[in-house]
Amino acid sequence: MLGSRHDAEVVRGTYARTFARMQAILESYGGTVEKFIGDAVMAVFGVPVAHEDDALRALRAALELRADITTHNARSPMPLQVRVGVNTGEVVAGSGRGGQFLVTGQPVNIGARLQTAARPGEVLVGSLTRELTSASVRYAEPRWIEAKGAGSVAAFAVVDMLTEATALSTVPSAALVDRDAELRMLFDTYERVRVERRPYLVTIYGEAGVGKSRVAREFVNPLGPDRVRAGRCLPYGEGVTFAPLQEMLRADLGIVASDDATEATAKLTAIVRTALDEEDADVVSRGIAVLAGLATVPSVWPDLPAESVASELNFALRRFLEQRSESEPLILVLEDAHWAEPALLDVIEHLTEWARAPLLVVCLARPELVVRRPAWGGGKARTLAMTLDPLSADHTRRLVEALLPPARSARREEIVERSEGNPLYVEEFVRRVVEVDQPPTSVPATLQGLIAARVDSLEPGIKAMLQRASVSGRVVSTEALTAVGDDPREIESLLRGALRHGFITATDEPGPGGGREYRFNHMLTRDVVYASLPKSERAKLHDRFGRWLETVGARRGVEDPEVVGYHAEQACLFAREVGLDDAPALGSRAFLRLLAAATSARDRADYHGSRALFQRAAAIGETSDVDQVLLIQARGYAATSRLRLESSPDAVAQLERVLSDARRLGPSPVLANLLWWSAMYAMPADAVLAHARHLEAIKIARAVGEPATVAAALRASAALAAARGDLDEERGVLREARALLEPRADRSILARVLLGLANNATRRGDLDEARARIDEALPLARDLVGRILAQRAKTEYLRAIGDREGATASAEQALLAARELGSPSAVAGAASALGAVLRQRGQLEPSRAVLEDAFVVARGSAEKIVVAQLRCELARTLLALDDVQGARRCIEDGEIPSTDVGTSAAAKATLAQIFAAERLPEQADALFREAVALLEPTGLALDLAECRLEHAAFLAYPGR
Ligand SMILES: Nc1ncnc2c1ncn2[C@@H]1O[C@H](COP(=O)(O)OP(=O)(O)OP(=O)(O)O)[C@@H](O)[C@H]1O
Ligand SMILES: [Mg+2]
Known part of the structure; x- marks a missing residue:
C-alpha cells in the first residue's frame, strides 16, 4: 500500500505506530490480534471468550480503525489506505506455538477474501455478520465475490451505523402479553x-x-x-x-x-x-x-x-x-x-x-x-x-400469533414449543421463519451468540460441569455427573454456582441413579452448551453416560434400551468423525445396543420407533465389525418395517436387496419374515413367484423352529388362497396356524389369525362363525395394526348382516388407526370400506371425500390390490354422483391386477355399471357376465351374491 518513494525507516516507523494503534483499538472492543502478515492485521472476536455482540464489536472496531486512518492521513506526509473484511462463522480454535493462538476454517478464508475484495476505505462483511448486525448497521446491496472452495459468496459494504431509534427490525414487536x-x-x-x-x-x-x-x-x-x-x-x-x-x-x-x-x-x-x-x-x-x-x-x-x-x-x-x-x-x-x-x-x-x-x-x-x-x-x-418468569404456554401462543404472518401459521406450535415462554426467543424464531422459512429447530445465530457469551462468562469449572451435564440432555442428576467424571466432592458447589447463574434449576425428583436431579432452564441453553463441547469429548461422555445408564438400569430392573442405544450411537458417530482409536469398538457396541432397542420397540408393536431403530442399527452395523447374522436381522427388519409403513416401490426394492443377502446366510426368522413380505408384494404381478416364496418362508420358519414364526408364515401365505377365491384352503391354512399358537404367549399373531378366519367366514357367508372369531380376537388385538385389522373385520361382518351404521363406525375407527399408523395401504383399505358403506347409506359426498383423500395418499403405493379396490369404490361413488366420465377415468387410470379374483370381479362389475350409465347395455351385460363367471367357481359367496344382484338390477332397468 505504500510507495517506494518513502524512506524505509520512515515506513517502518509509521507501520509500527499504526499497528500499535490498531491493536489498541481492536483490543478495546474485546478483539484479539492474531497476527500481522505484511501490512495486514488479523484479529478475532469471540474466541476464546464469546460475547453476545461479537459481530457488532468487530464492526465498531473496524469503523474506528478506518476513522483512525483518516485522522492519521490528515496529519501525516505518508497517507495510508485501509480495507477491512469481517466474517462470522464456526472456526476451529487452538493454540499455536508460544501461546499464540490460531483460528482456522472456511470462515477465516472467506474473511481474508472479503478483505482483499474491499475497496480502499471500505468495510466489507459476509452474510452471517450482516445478519447479526443488521439491527445496528446499514449495508449496501450485496455484491458477489469468488472465494476459493466456497464458490460465489455475498459481500455487503457498510454504509453507516444506525442510531438506536432508526434501527430496523423485520419483526415488529407485539402488544404486551401478560405481566x-x-x-x-x-x-x-x-x-x-x-x-x-x-x-x-x-x-x-x-x-x-x-x-x-x-x-x-x-x-x-x-x-x-x-x-x-x-x-x-x-x-x-x-x-x-x-x-x-x-x-x-x-x-x-x-x-x-x-x-x-x-x-x-x-x-x-x-x-x-x-x-x-x-x-x-x-x-x-x-x-x-x-x-x-x-x-x-x-x-x-x-x-x-x-x-x-x-x-x-x-x-x-x-x-x-x-x-x-x-x-x-x-x-x-x-x-x-x-x-x-x-x-x-x-x-x-x-x-x-x-x-x-x-x-x-x-x-x-x-x-x-x-x-x-x-x-x-x-x-x-x-x-x-x-x-420475571417465562410466559405460560397460552401467553406464548398469543405472542406467536401476534407476530407470525398468517401464511406461516403452520409453524406456530413448533415456535411455542421451542421458545419455552421466552419472548426474545419467540421473536428470533419468528424472524427466522419469516426470513428464510426454516423450521425453528436450530438455534438462531443471534441467540447462539447471546447464550454462548453467558456460558463463557462462567467460571471454567462450572462451564465444564454444564458441558458434561448437557450430554445427558435437558435433565441431569448428581449421580450421572459423578459417573461421567465429576468429582463428587465438587459437584454440589458447581451445581450451586450454575444454579445461581440461572442456568439450571433443581427438580424435586430423584434422578434415575438416585441423587438430585437438575434441569437446564432452557433447552436452547442446553443445546448451545452441548455445541461448545469438542466432538472427541462428546464421544467420550456419551459413551460413559450410556454405560452408566445401562448399569443403573440393570441394577434397578428398569431398562431404557433406546436411551442407552442413543448414547452408544452418538459416541460412535463422534468418535468416527474425529477418528478416535476406539471408534471401531464403539461401533460394535452401538450396533448391539440399537438392535436391542429396536427389538424391544418391535416387541411392544411400536412400528415407527422400531423402524427407525432398526435402520439406525443397520446404518452403524454396515460400517462396523459385527456379527453378520445380527446385521441381517437389523437390515431385514428395517426393510420389512419400512415396507409396512410406506408400501412404496423403493421400500420393495430395498427389501429385495436384503433378501438376497439374507439367503446367503442361511435360515433365520428374519429370512422367513423377508420372504413372506416379498411374496405379498410379488403377488399381484406374479402369483407363481409369490407362491414359491410363501412356501420357502414356511419351510424356513419350520427349520428355525419357532412356532409363532411358522404361524406367521402360514398366515401370510393364506392370502394366496384367498386371492384365488379358494376360501376352504385359506381356512385350512389359518386353522393350522392357529393350532401352533399359545393364547397367552402369542397374542398379537393369534389375533391376526383369528381375524383372518373371521374374514374368511364373512366372505363364505358363515356369519355366526365370523362373529365368534371376531369376539375371540378383539381382546387380543391391542396393538395398532391389530386394531386396524379388527375394525376392518368388524366392518365387513356388520355390512354382511346389514348393520350399516355399525359398519360405518367400525370403518371410521379403522381409518383413524390407519392414519395414525401412517401406512398408505392401511389407509386405502380402511377408506375403501368406509367409502363403500357411506355410499350404501346414500351419503355420497362424504363417501367421495373419504375415498379421494385416501387416493391422494395411496396412489403411489406398491400394494396394487388395495389401490385397485380403492379405485373401484371411488368409481362407484362417482357414478352414483352421476359423474360418469370421472368414474371411467378413475377405473381406467390404473392397473387392476388379475391375480386377485375378488378385485378383478369387482372391477369388471364396476366397469359394467359405467357402460350401463353410458347407455351401452351390451357391453355392460357382457362384463357383468364375466364378473359372475370369475366368481362362480370360487368360494366367494358374498361377492358372488352382490355381483348377481347388481346384474339383476341392471337387467331389470338396463338404462338405469
Ligand atoms: N410480555 C411481552 N409481550 C410481548 N413482547 C414481549 C414481552 N416481553 C418481552 N417482549 C419482547 O421480547 C423481546 C425481549 O424482551 P426484553 O428486551 O425486554 O428482554 P430482557 O429481559 O430485557 O433481555 P436482556 O436480559 O437481554 O436485556 C423484546 O423485543 C420485547 O419487546
Ligand atoms: Mg433488557
Whole structure:
C-alpha cells in the first residue's frame, strides 16, 4: 500500500505506530490480534471468550480503525489506505506455538477474501455478520465475490451505523402479553415513593430475553419522559464504570452529543446553581461533572485524597437528585445491572439508602447479578426484588400469533414449543421463519451468540460441569455427573454456582441413579452448551453416560434400551468423525445396543420407533465389525418395517436387496419374515413367484423352529388362497396356524389369525362363525395394526348382516388407526370400506371425500390390490354422483391386477355399471357376465351374491 518513494525507516516507523494503534483499538472492543502478515492485521472476536455482540464489536472496531486512518492521513506526509473484511462463522480454535493462538476454517478464508475484495476505505462483511448486525448497521446491496472452495459468496459494504431509534427490525414487536402482576407492583411502588417521598430500589431479575426491559418500558411510558432517566451497563468493563449514570445525567441536564465541553458544562452549572445553595452547589457541580463525564477527578479535586472521592461523588449525586425530584418523583432505570461495576452498584446503594426524596430506582438484571453481588438489595428497607418468569404456554401462543404472518401459521406450535415462554426467543424464531422459512429447530445465530457469551462468562469449572451435564440432555442428576467424571466432592458447589447463574434449576425428583436431579432452564441453553463441547469429548461422555445408564438400569430392573442405544450411537458417530482409536469398538457396541432397542420397540408393536431403530442399527452395523447374522436381522427388519409403513416401490426394492443377502446366510426368522413380505408384494404381478416364496418362508420358519414364526408364515401365505377365491384352503391354512399358537404367549399373531378366519367366514357367508372369531380376537388385538385389522373385520361382518351404521363406525375407527399408523395401504383399505358403506347409506359426498383423500395418499403405493379396490369404490361413488366420465377415468387410470379374483370381479362389475350409465347395455351385460363367471367357481359367496344382484338390477332397468 505504500510507495517506494518513502524512506524505509520512515515506513517502518509509521507501520509500527499504526499497528500499535490498531491493536489498541481492536483490543478495546474485546478483539484479539492474531497476527500481522505484511501490512495486514488479523484479529478475532469471540474466541476464546464469546460475547453476545461479537459481530457488532468487530464492526465498531473496524469503523474506528478506518476513522483512525483518516485522522492519521490528515496529519501525516505518508497517507495510508485501509480495507477491512469481517466474517462470522464456526472456526476451529487452538493454540499455536508460544501461546499464540490460531483460528482456522472456511470462515477465516472467506474473511481474508472479503478483505482483499474491499475497496480502499471500505468495510466489507459476509452474510452471517450482516445478519447479526443488521439491527445496528446499514449495508449496501450485496455484491458477489469468488472465494476459493466456497464458490460465489455475498459481500455487503457498510454504509453507516444506525442510531438506536432508526434501527430496523423485520419483526415488529407485539402488544404486551401478560405481566399484569409485575406492572401493578411497579405502579404501587411508584405510588408509595410519591406519597412517602422516600427512595425505593426495585430489582427485576430474569433470564436474557424474558422481558425485563419491556416491562420497565411499559411501566415508565405512561409516566412520560420527564420523569424517567435511563442508563445501560455495558459488558466491556474498564473505563466505563459510571457510563450508565453519565447517560442518565446527561439526559437530565439536556446535554446532547453535539455539545462541546464548554456548552455542556454551562448547562450543568446553570441547573445546579439555580437549584442549590452555594455551599452545596460547588461540591455538586464538581461531582456531577465527573459522573457525567465532563471532567476528571484530578481536574475538579486536585488535592482530594483518593479514599475520599467516593463519598464526594455519593454526596454530589444524592444532593443533585434530591433536588431534581423535589417537585415530582424521578425514576432511574438501570438496564443490564448484571454488568455493572461494583463501584456503580455502591453508588446506587448509597443513593437509595440515604436520599430523602421520591426516587424510584429500577434495576434490570439477569440472575448472575446475585452471583456477583450476593448482598444486592438484601436486608435494606425499601428494597424489592421480583423475578420475571417465562410466559405460560397460552401467553406464548398469543405472542406467536401476534407476530407470525398468517401464511406461516403452520409453524406456530413448533415456535411455542421451542421458545419455552421466552419472548426474545419467540421473536428470533419468528424472524427466522419469516426470513428464510426454516423450521425453528436450530438455534438462531443471534441467540447462539447471546447464550454462548453467558456460558463463557462462567467460571471454567462450572462451564465444564454444564458441558458434561448437557450430554445427558435437558435433565441431569448428581449421580450421572459423578459417573461421567465429576468429582463428587465438587459437584454440589458447581451445581450451586450454575444454579445461581440461572442456568439450571433443581427438580424435586430423584434422578434415575438416585441423587438430585437438575434441569437446564432452557433447552436452547442446553443445546448451545452441548455445541461448545469438542466432538472427541462428546464421544467420550456419551459413551460413559450410556454405560452408566445401562448399569443403573440393570441394577434397578428398569431398562431404557433406546436411551442407552442413543448414547452408544452418538459416541460412535463422534468418535468416527474425529477418528478416535476406539471408534471401531464403539461401533460394535452401538450396533448391539440399537438392535436391542429396536427389538424391544418391535416387541411392544411400536412400528415407527422400531423402524427407525432398526435402520439406525443397520446404518452403524454396515460400517462396523459385527456379527453378520445380527446385521441381517437389523437390515431385514428395517426393510420389512419400512415396507409396512410406506408400501412404496423403493421400500420393495430395498427389501429385495436384503433378501438376497439374507439367503446367503442361511435360515433365520428374519429370512422367513423377508420372504413372506416379498411374496405379498410379488403377488399381484406374479402369483407363481409369490407362491414359491410363501412356501420357502414356511419351510424356513419350520427349520428355525419357532412356532409363532411358522404361524406367521402360514398366515401370510393364506392370502394366496384367498386371492384365488379358494376360501376352504385359506381356512385350512389359518386353522393350522392357529393350532401352533399359545393364547397367552402369542397374542398379537393369534389375533391376526383369528381375524383372518373371521374374514374368511364373512366372505363364505358363515356369519355366526365370523362373529365368534371376531369376539375371540378383539381382546387380543391391542396393538395398532391389530386394531386396524379388527375394525376392518368388524366392518365387513356388520355390512354382511346389514348393520350399516355399525359398519360405518367400525370403518371410521379403522381409518383413524390407519392414519395414525401412517401406512398408505392401511389407509386405502380402511377408506375403501368406509367409502363403500357411506355410499350404501346414500351419503355420497362424504363417501367421495373419504375415498379421494385416501387416493391422494395411496396412489403411489406398491400394494396394487388395495389401490385397485380403492379405485373401484371411488368409481362407484362417482357414478352414483352421476359423474360418469370421472368414474371411467378413475377405473381406467390404473392397473387392476388379475391375480386377485375378488378385485378383478369387482372391477369388471364396476366397469359394467359405467357402460350401463353410458347407455351401452351390451357391453355392460357382457362384463357383468364375466364378473359372475370369475366368481362362480370360487368360494366367494358374498361377492358372488352382490355381483348377481347388481346384474339383476341392471337387467331389470338396463338404462338405469
Ligand atoms: N410480555 C411481552 N409481550 C410481548 N413482547 C414481549 C414481552 N416481553 C418481552 N417482549 C419482547 O421480547 C423481546 C425481549 O424482551 P426484553 O428486551 O425486554 O428482554 P430482557 O429481559 O430485557 O433481555 P436482556 O436480559 O437481554 O436485556 C423484546 O423485543 C420485547 O419487546
Ligand atoms: Mg433488557
